[in-house]
Amino acid sequence: MGVFYSLIRACIAVSLVVMVVVTFIEVIRRYAFGLSFIWAEELVRFLLVFTAFLGGAAAYRAKALAYLDLVTSHLNDSVKRIVDIIVTVLIIVICVYLCVQGYSYSFSPQIANMYSTGLKLKMTVVYLSIPVGFTLLALFGVEHLFETLLPSAKEETED
Helix, strand or coil, rough: CCHHHHHHHHHHHHHHHHHHHHHHHHHHHHHHCCCCCHHHHHHHHHHHHHHHHHHHHHHHCCCCCCCCHHHCCCHHHHHHHHHHHHHHHHHHHHHHHHHHHHHHCCCHHHHHHHHHCCCCCCHHHHHHHHHHHHHHHHHHHHHHHHHHHHHHHHHHCCC
């Protein structure tokens, strides 16, 4: 999972650099020369969506998302662990559902037959960022669940 995480972070970094550079060039072209690339706004918009879904998965793995910390900080360790397991299982179930729905929607005829106006890119590629992001989030959820459950298995074998 560490390889996926590193790859995601690299993709996010490249995406952010491309967004900043294209936006900067567009501002200069538009205000200095009165010209504009047809595809620039569309590219930045697609990269923003792509970055949001990949970034959500990366932030979850890095434990950098808002959590029930306000509530769980007042609980003892065993209850906190149970709440963590329940929340992780709910996250996995919801993400798997959203993956299935996202993949079926991305390959549905109304999306598969569409092309973006500026980039002439198949919209299936654009819409796939949603289920891919949720797939990665579900995988990182499974990883977190195993990390949470394995210490209890080790404690049981020691007793």
